[in-house]
Amino acid sequence: MAGPGSDLPDHPDWLWRNPEPKRSYDVIVIGAGGHGLATAYYLAKNHGITNVAVLERGWLAGGNMARNTTIIRSNYLWDESAGIYEHALKLWEGLEEDLDYPILFSQRGVVNLAHSLQDVRDSVRRVEANRLNGVDAEWLDPQQVKEVCPIVNVSPDVRYPVLGGTYQPRAGIAKHDYVAWGFARAADALGVDLIQHCEVTGLDIAGGRITGVQTTRGRIAAGKVAMAAAGHSSVVARMAGIDLPVQSHPLQALVSELLEPVHPTVVMSNAVHVYVSQAHKGELVMGAGIDSYNGYGQRGAFHIIERQMSAALELFPAFARAHVLRTWGGIVDVTPDASPIVGLTPVDELYVNCGWGTGGFKATPGVGWCYAHTIAHGEPHPLNAPFSLDRFTTGALVDEHGAAAVAH
Amino acid sequence: MSQEFRTTSGGRIDRDQAVRFRFGGRDYEGYAGDTLASALLANGVIQTSTSIKLGRPRGIFAAGVEEPNALVQVEEPFPEPMLTATTVELYDGLVARGLPGQGRLANEPDPARYDAMHAHCDVLVVGAGPAGLAAASVAAASGARVVLVDDQPEPGGSLLGTRETGALDWAASVAADLRANPEVRLLTRTTAFGYYDDNYVIAVERRTNHLGAAAPAHLSRERIWRIRARHVVLATGAHERSLAFDGNDLPGVMLAGAARTYVNRYGVRPGRRAVVFTTNDSAYAAAADLLDAGVEIAAIVDARPDANPQWRGVEVLAGHTIARARGEDRVAAVVLDDGREFAADLLLVSAGWNPAGALYSQVGGRLRFDADLGAFRPDGCRQAVEVAGAANGTYPVVGCLAEGTAAGQKAAEATGFTAGQVRPLPTIDERPATPPVHLWALPGDEATQFVDLQRDVTVADIRRATGAGMRSVEHVKRYTTAGTAHDQGKTSGTLTSGVVAHLLGVDVGDLGTTTFRPPYAPVSFAALAGRDRGALHDPVRVTALHSWHEAHGALFENVGQWKRPWYYPQAGEDLHAAVRRECRAVREGVGMMDASTLGKIDVQGPDAAVLLDRLYTNLISTLKVGAIRYGVMCRADGMVFDDGTVIRLASDRFLVTTTTGNAAAVLDWMEDFLQTEWPDLRVRCTSVTEQWATVALVGPRSREVLGALAPHLPVDNADFPFMTWRDTSVAGLPARVCRISFSGELAYELNVSWWDALALWEAVYAAGEPFGITTYGTETMHVLRAEKGYPIIGQDTDGTVTPQDLGMDWVVSKKKPDFVGKRSFARAENARPDRKHLVGLLPDDGATLLPEGAHLVEMETLPEPPVPMLGHVTSSYHSAALGRPFALALIRGGRDRMGERVYAPLGEALVPVTITSPVLYDPEGTRRDG
Amino acid sequence: MAEQTLLRQSPLAFAADRLAEVTRATGGAVYIAELPFLTQLNLRLDPKGPAAEAGALELGVPLPTGPGAATSGPAGSDELTVVWLGPDEWLVIGPPGTESDLAARLRSAIGDEHAAVVDVSAQRTTLELSGPRARDLLASGCALDLHPRVFGEGASAQTLLARAQVILVGRRDGAFRVLVRASFAAYLVDWLIDASVEYRVTR
Amino acid sequence: MMLIPCPWCGPREEAEFHYGGQAHVSYPADPAALSDADWARYLFFRDNPKGPFAERWNHSASCRRWFNVIRDTVTNEILAVYPAGQPKPVIA
Ligand SMILES: Cc1cc2nc3c(=O)[nH]c(=O)nc-3n(C[C@H](O)[C@H](O)[C@H](O)COP(=O)(O)OP(=O)(O)OC[C@H]3O[C@@H](n4cnc5c(N)ncnc54)[C@H](O)[C@@H]3O)c2cc1C
């Protein structure tokens, strides 16, 4: 008898080379997270730019890419957000084939619960905006929530009862590591050098233009440099004298042991701060609220986990005797308007992609696509143009937490 | 055949107390003191389940929390998924089964209680083996407050699995001393599972589970201990490890130390005839104890070439290794590297020990590979922590005792105590150790050489990962899933690193381990949630009138943590009917509402007006004593943050009200500026939210009601004008009456002490009776204010809205040189004519109620998405007064579009609506004076 | 108006029976009762200024100068208790019904100094907690070290108890006063009663 | 759960505090005189160092005082604590 996991697809026998860095590249991408890897892949594939290195300070995709709760959805409020996330979702829908890698993309739907009358208003607002933006979205009443996910407690005796939820059927999850490796393998095959344990320690700028990077493995020259350092974005940008409006915070997640299927979709509740899905092998994957303080330690405080568990049991009493197997933390770079920053910087040929905070996994193919375009053309792709750094000066924010804040 | 593998005597089980249980559909008996694993072994059950991926037979491999194999599902008395048989204490009525893959959650709610406790101590000792007991004993004797936690039912640690009677007696007497000391808390069945900053250690105590159905319901089943220690001693012992050889997953392959524990502690022979395979001395102790208990030892295979070839009459095959364990569904024979074969039903393995470094590493302690030890050991940590005994790589009992003593002493001294008299340590006769050798993988068929038994990961799998290009053990973990199962690689982690290093030809020390993360052992969700569930999940805040509202049938709305009456349905009424009735009563007669949840802040001091001028967009300093002004606060980004009224009580004293949700935030906001920006301002702020209860008395007949209640108060318009207040007595109660209106009607807010709230409310209700006074809730309040175009912060605003967007230019002072938010109004984005403005909307059909959240578009037919949107409906109601539904909306350039028709896409339809002023009711404001 | 019906109501009046039941159910291990209507004045002034001295003199109780302390007096009595709330903030607790008088006395003693005296008597209500398990009961929701040597008679703190902000005052014989905001009082009582289940006497 | 030493109340659990981000960012003396870019810096840009960071905490559950802390953002080690308004100490 074979158990869960035995039906999971095998990884390919070959993933990537481990090359020594060359002395110079057309493009250097800093950070081999999902974003950096996808960017390198689309640079090669869409723009024919293959003399590319992705430099990674640790092991490949060992940052937030290794530690996110893998929720993919595009039901964001504002047009600008819907544009880029929906572009990403469309790419997700063909990604397995494109990368020729089983990434376990599962469109099992995502429910965002509403617990107060204001939540309901915000949810309906988001659903209506989504529809007009061509994003699939539905409003579910509590009974419909229960139909989509039978173990949600929709009774009124919950402290903050479920008043309904928004539902995006095309949303879902994918296996984070496989996604990273799929992009890595495909980029490697197109000639991109993936260089691990190579930390960028300085950015060389001459006459207002980037010329290369200093690393723990020596200087590497570059025509263009693209930052994709997520939690470390401020640290890297500082090397070019650039301050970014981001703050790095710990964000924690946890998994249970493997369980028989009980949770067929993804349920998120902002009000009580818990996000749940059941991964392919059967473990419950849950995200928590963010730790309040700045932190680069890849770990958070325990009361956040305790809070998350009480929230989980409010919504899912059936989880009472499930066990937490492992908790962990990542470093998320949060912007004042909870939207990312993707585009040019004050330094010529130095590009920035950061500020995805708690929700950038879902954007991986989309941002890789647009960022590669931005780098190749020296100007923003229309989908990331609204996410420029100078919006903070003009005030043209894309405020995703004021209205219908949903993290992840 | 009852317990045929049970020894005739010995062990720490209670042979007088038989325990009946069921496993895999069959009934068995064991003894009190057994674990499920020891009871199964006693009954000859050697295979517990099949493996997750390959479906191979699997049995009991270890004797404690490190067990990777013997997963079970408890079905009764209450379903609990995925436990290890080695950690389930046996109790009467236990029903369990082996678990190959996924655990099962219960369908019914868990009736058990769970709770948490905070504990503080000078010295926390984790682990009550010889090292931990010694440490705790010294620390306690010094007078320090000590907490000692151990995950076993009784103190003693590894000693419990030995026949070291001297040491065991010592342990028992130390434990007795500790129990008798009021400054010591000795917690058994308690696992420290998380070690966090500032010596914060989280533990879980399993309090009643081992009692089975007899567990008292009023006691918490599991308890989380949040322990804050000034100094920590980790004496968590070590886990024995195996190595990779063919068939090393067969039931009957067991860690040598575990077998020793089964014989000595549980009086169980794990087999009849054993081969022992070792790389170090420790397995000889196991062999000796098994031999004495009547287990035949077929041979000892010792990988060390210089091992003594004879031991107690047993052949020692020095310098040899195992080629494979052979058998169908359990070990039948063991084949050596030279082809020799020994029939055996048990293969005891020891490939060395891994100090239990998980907790140490969780909190940032470094682990370094010690080549002599052949394992990773503690090597420096920022916390105030000592590591002692096997956890530190020190294995002889004497060494553990000495290290524990030293650690306890150091911890006590570090926290200001002087070590005192301690119980003398036992003397133990231990042979000097011969150095071990270190092996990871033996030659053979890599596809049957298991590294992680629980995840079915073999050497072949690891070779595929390294072959694919992986160089990091973190990648190999994720590619193969090694170390990610229930046991988190307690026995397999170091082995995985060893095998990867071996395959890559690198040093295992350079390669390192994967990251240790809490929890050290799995912990239930319910334990972590504790009592913060249901009504206790988050405080329910109520006003002084809550029981009255409940008794009068109110339905409640959660507003932040508050419960506010939403509406008061009468028989047969739905929301709409009730609200229509309530609204009509207020517009035509008189209504009353509990407005106590508004935040109230007493702001006083010579510079109070200066502070308020800086924080509100409008001018507050010009307010006269006795008068009231509405004010708006913005964040520095210029977006509306809060609104409310400001009452001037004296030249240097104000009472500020805030929205219900923002009371704390506004007070924090004020204190922030006072303490950090303008410490020169002489202002004191005090929250008085609950000091006062507030009853809104609203409607054209409100003056008459107030007149009746406060006969001495002149209430006509001239004597008591709009936006003024009076201190007076109402219904004989000291009260502050404010003439404020949030509905456009003549209205008063009556403020009395929280203690007097019910008395006031009942008096108003009685006095209003002749006028048909009607209680109303938040929904009616919202309708009434919306008819007047008054925004609700948080409903009609979303953090992207300025006062100007709300059409409230009048509340933004042009005179003040600065106030918080002012500078932002000058940014490019704020000057755009097409910002979204708050406007009114009237559906052209006079009947459609627009959903709140609906969007508006310009065109009569929808194009393909993305459809350009103009804005959205923020508030929408049926209006009794207007006789039609209406809405408020934020619309791009809305104020310049008055009278224009736009469309709300609702389902398939496009509903035409006309943009109007947001003030739809009594725009001239004639009603406010009655 | 029927004046006699206009009775004051303390925030926990409705819970008195349930609290009394706790003592019975726990065999006296835990005793919880509301002390309603205590006078409470929030006092804010410069601890080093003349107002501090004048205020203390008027009260007959020294203002505690540091955290963790509560003082009582006038000498030999504990009619008034002054709790340190912050570096320039105290809570003066007195017998029911004295708030106006006490506030007036304080204000006139302080004179023209920049100080605030705010009547907050109804803002919080007070619970008296005692019995052999009182400390454990608190420890299940309070992160402070409540060991008698650390938090004994005369100790005080503002902190969190469960999810409510409270002022904790150590009293004689291991008893405590817990001051909680009126709107949170019902929650806290529910929480305490639930916590006391642990100490139920069973037969 | 860090133990944060409130300069007034002594060490208390992190849960008793509110985080206030970077310290020593003062409200501009004359906002009207700032360029849009400088005003944006005040509004949105804060240091985000990996390592020692001067930051603000408010002891919201107790004395309600704001104070400053220098904390290592990698290790959470608290290197200094000082009242609001005092200059940032030099950390070796
Ligand atoms: C717990 C958690 C849950 C989350 N859940 C979700 C979710 O459900 N859905 C979702 O959409 N998003 C989620 N996210 C967010 C998502 O993970 C991130 O937004 C996204 O991964 C960021 O992009 P990335 O993959 O490129 O980042 P990373 O994977 O973090 O990549 C950045 C890389 O840059 C490297 N780097 C940094 N500095 C340097 C340097 N100087 N030199 C070289 N390399 C450097 C880092 O080591 C790292 O590998 C979650 C995040 C966390 C932490």
Ligand SMILES: NC(=O)c1ccc[n+]([C@@H]2O[C@H](COP(=O)([O-])OP(=O)(O)OC[C@H]3O[C@@H](n4cnc5c(N)ncnc54)[C@H](O)[C@@H]3O)[C@@H](O)[C@H]2O)c1
């Ligand atoms: N001969 C050898 O090579 C060898 C090797 C290892 C150990 N040993 C023997 O083991 C003993 C080591 O003594 P010791 O005191 O260092 O360790 P120990 O193993 O005797 O005691 C450790 C105790 O800590 C408990 N524990 C571990 N982690 C815990 C946690 N997170 N929370 C709560 N409890 C936890 C364990 O269950 C155990 O009871 C000695 O008797 C030694 O001889 C011998």
Ligand SMILES: Cc1cc2nc3c(=O)[nH]c(=O)nc-3n(C[C@H](O)[C@H](O)[C@H](O)COP(=O)(O)O)c2cc1C
């Ligand atoms: C979606 C998802 C599922 C995971 N499932 C498991 C799991 O079943 N077992 C496990 O031990 N860890 C699991 N992890 C956590 C990883 O082991 C690891 O903690 C995470 O990648 C962060 O890395 P670190 O803890 O090594 O820092 C999972 C992580 C994610 C993001």
Ligand SMILES: [Zn+2]
């Ligand atoms: Zn404090």
